[in-house]
Structure formats: C-alpha cells, structure tokens
Amino acid sequence: MNSIRKHIILGFITTLLTFLFLESRSEWHPMHAWNRAVANVSLLYLMVIIIFGPLTRLFPNLSIILSWRRVLGIWSGITAIAHIIIIFDGWIEWDLLRLFYIFTPFGGEWVLHPGFALANIIGIIGLIYYLLLMITSNNKSMKILGRKSWEFVQKRTNTLYLLVIIHTFYFLFLHNTKNNNWLQIPFIILVLAIVILQLISFAFTVYKEKKSS
Template structure:
C-alpha cells in the first residue's frame, strides 16, 4: 500500500476517533472537548508507534506493520499540533505568557503556577520536537541528512514519548483532579501495555541471540 493511502486511512481514523471521544464528553464545553480529544488520539497514535517495534520482534510475521510507523508518527504530530493551535487560539488568544499563569477569580489576577507552567513548557518542547520529526519524515530528508543522522533523529521517539507522558500526567491527575475524565484509566493502561511489550521484546531478542550463539557453538 502506498504511503499516501496510509495517510488517508490513518487521517480518517484519527478524525473519527476524535469525534467519538468528543461525543463521550458532551457535558464538556465543545472547545475543551475537541482540544482534549485531539490530544488523546495523538497519544494513542504515538503509543502505536512505540509498540510496533516490540510486536514485530516477537511476531516477525507482522513485520508489515513497520511500514505504518512513519504515517502514524506524522498523524500523531498533526493531532498534537491541532491540540496546540486550539489552545493558543481559543484559550490563551495567542498570549503565550498565559500558558504559564493561572487566573485567580478572587484576586482577579494572573499568577505563576509552577506545576502548570512546567507541564506546558514540556508540552511546547514536545510539539517543537514533533515538528522536527514531521519535517524530516520523508525520503528527501533521508537523502540530505544521510541514513545515520536521520536514524539517530527518528530514534529519539522515546524521548518525545516521555515528554508527552509527563505533560499528560499533570493535566489528567494534578490540574483540577476533581474534574471527571474517563481517560485516566486508559492512560495508565497504555503506559503499562507499552512497557510490557518493550520488556517482552527485549527478553525475546536476548533469547533469540542466545539460541543463535548456542547453535553456533554446536558447529
């Protein structure tokens, strides 16, 4: 299947998933519901990128999934960018300083909130890195950068994943924790599932190498 068709399939699925998530939160303000939906689907897409590698190591018959990784990563970045634009345009009205301050109705002033500021700073770094990965996620970049440099850049997806986990963790559990959000459970499940597959992939790789060394010694 061509990369263009993969982008169309993933794009349609992304928008459909976002729509369904919004419908599950009809008690939320539409702006906030769409904002969170795009962020949730972006995280899900990145989770798939992280989990494909270990799955293919354990089940080589599924190696065709690897060809979907680049498109999944691009759409994860697109959704994260939409999430950011909604915040910038619909919430802070392009006053970037408000990403680090919380308005207090009692004092009627904006005050710096360390946790809120740090979480948003991490989010900004993640989006910028997303943009870098998206811009270079093409054959022309491979040619210009060279295979070694391009592979090094793209291999840092785990760093991006960690940044997004920290950003999401704060807004799910620490920023207004009294607000209901059914994503809290699935968020933990995604983290656990990804790390279980990564551990399984690591163990499988070691066992496979040991078997090869064992067979080599027999001869």
C-alpha cells in the same frame, strides 16, 4: 499500499476517533472538549508507534505493520499541532505568558504555577520534536541528512513519547482534577502495558542473542 492511500485511511480514522472522543465529553466546554479530543488521538497514535517496535521483535511476521509508522507519526503530529492551535486560539488567546500562569478567582489575578508551567514547557518541547520528526519523515530528508543522521533523528520517538506521557499525566491527574475524565484508567493501563511489552521484548532479545552465541 502506497502512502497516499495510507493517508486517506488515517485521515478517515482520525476524523472518526476525534468525534468519538469529542462525544465522550459532550458535557465539557466545546473548546476543552475539542482540545482533549485531538490530543487523545495524537497520544493514541504515538502509543501505537511505540508498540510496533517490541511487538514486531516478538512476532517478526507482523513486520508489515512497520510500514505504517511514518504515516502514523505524521498524523500524530498533525493532531498535536491541532491541539496546540486550539489552546493558543481558544484559551490563552495567543498570550504566551498564560501558558505559565493560572487565574485565581479569589485573588482575581494571574499567578505563576510551577507545575502548570513545567507541564506546558514539556508540551512545547514535545511539539518541537513532533515538527522535527514530521519535517524529516521523508526520503528526501534522508538523502540530505545522510542515513545515520536521519536515523538518529527518527529514533528520538521514545524521547518524544516520554515527554508526551509526562505532559498528559499532569493534565489527567494533577491539574483541575474536578473535571471527570474517563481517560485516566485507560491511560494507566496502556502505559503499563507498553512497559510490560517492552520488558518482555527485551528479555526475548537477550534470550535469542545468548541462544545464538
């Protein structure tokens, strides 16, 4: 299947998933509901990309799914950018300092919040990683950078995943926890499942290498 068809399919799936996530938080303020909906789609795609690695090592016959990694990465990046735009336009109103300060109703002032600030800094670094991966996710970039340099950049997906997980964990469990967010339990299950799958894949790889030596 060519890349254009893959993008059309992912575009349709992205639209569908976004509206499903949006509908699941219909009681939220629209800006926050849209913000979290596109963020959730981005996270889901990134998790799928991470799963592909250990899954294909355990089941080589599934290696055909690896051809979807590039398209999934691009759409994960697109939805991450949408997440940032919604925050910048609808929440902080392009005042970058508000990424590090929270408003206290009792004091009536903006106060620096270390945890909130750090989570947003991690999110910004994650966005830079996304942009770097998206810009270089093509054959032309491979020719310009050279195969080894290109592979080095593209293999930073695990670093991006870690940054996104930390960022998501903070906003799911530590920030404004009064809002009911059904994603908490699925998030924990998926993160643990990925860790377990990676450990099994690692053990399987070690076993195969020892058996062949």
